Amino acid sequence: MATRTDAPTRREQILKEAARLFAERGFHGVGVDEIGAAVGISGPGLYRHFAGKDAMLAELLVGISGQLLTGGRRRAAEAEGDPEALLDSLIEGHIDFALDDRPLITLHDRELDRLRDSDRKLVRQLQRQYVELWVEVVRTVYPGLDEPAARSAVHSVFGLLNSTPHLGRPGALPGREGTAALLHRMARGAFGAAGA
Numbered sequence: 578m579a580t581r582t583d584a585p586t587r588r589e590q591i592l593k594e595a596a597r598l599f600a601e602r603g604f605h606g607v608g609v610d611e612i613g614a615a616v617g618i619s620g621p622g623l624y625r626h627f628a629g630k631d632a633m634l635a636e637l638l639v640g641i642s643g644q645l646l647t648g649g650r651r652r653a654a655e656a657e658g659d660p661e662a663l664l665d666s667l668i669e670g671h672i673d674f675a676l677d678d679r680p681l682i683t684l685h686d687r688e689l690d691r692l693r694d695s696d697r698k699l700v701r702q703l704q705r706q707y708v709e710l711w712v713e714v715v716r717t718v719y720p721g722l723d724e725p726a727a728r729s730a731v732h733s734v735f736g737l738l739n740s741t742p743h744l745g746r747p748g749a750l751p752g753r754e755g756t757a758a759l760l761h762r763m764a765r766g767a768f769g770a771a772g773a
Contacts, residue, residue, distance in 0.1 A: 588626050590616045592640075595633045600680035600742075604634060604688045634688060635696040641681050642703035645674060649710045660717040667711060668734075668764045672757050675741045683742045708732070719772025730771035734764045 585593065594615035598607040609630060610620030627633050648670050656663035675682065689697060711731040716722055722730065738760055751759070 587616070587618075591623060591626055592633060592637055595630070596637050596678075596680040596684055599634065599637075599688060600683035604630065604691055631691075631693070634684075635692055637681060638685055638689060638692060638700050639696055639703070641674070641678065641685075642700045642707070645671070646703050646707045646710070649707055653710065653714075660714055664714050664718050664768070665761070665765075667714060668738075668761055669757075671735070671738050672760050672764075675738045675760070676753055676757060679742045682739050708735075715768060715772075719768060722772050726771060730768055733771075734767050737763055737767060 591612060595607070595612050598612060598615065607630070608620065609623050612630075612633075613620040613623050627636070649667055652666040652670055653663055656666060689700065692700065708728065708731055712724065712727045715727045715731060716724065719727070741756075741760075744756070
């Protein structure tokens, strides 16, 4: 999704448009014909790529949770034992997600309960692992924080960063770079306040 630099595949195009449409009108407010039209294929043509809307929703929500965790682990490996640099890198990665994949945040908030139990459990499992990665780093940077306080701080910062769908239209923001810098300062400020 946000981390790809080459041209998206047809499947990725479908998922991107499905996420946008589901976020705008709700899962039940969108038909396969509309998703197909958004990517230039017939609604029934979508079934060559997905079993149905439920499969698209599952791939979107499980997929982004897995991508966040994989990206966090990659950043941890690249930080070479520097916890300050790792915390900044994790924040930057989550900001990229929050700014570039805003429909997925809305979709997660509204539609997570529509997933099959097994998919919902997988999303939660991936999210817990992602949170724990952050908690470990935050506790290293702010050693005075106990585990419950660090976990609360991480969830609070996620709430801050994931508020981007509520910031207004993309053109109403101060620009991507300015918004990213502001969110980064606010996230570090929140962690600093928690660790003080």
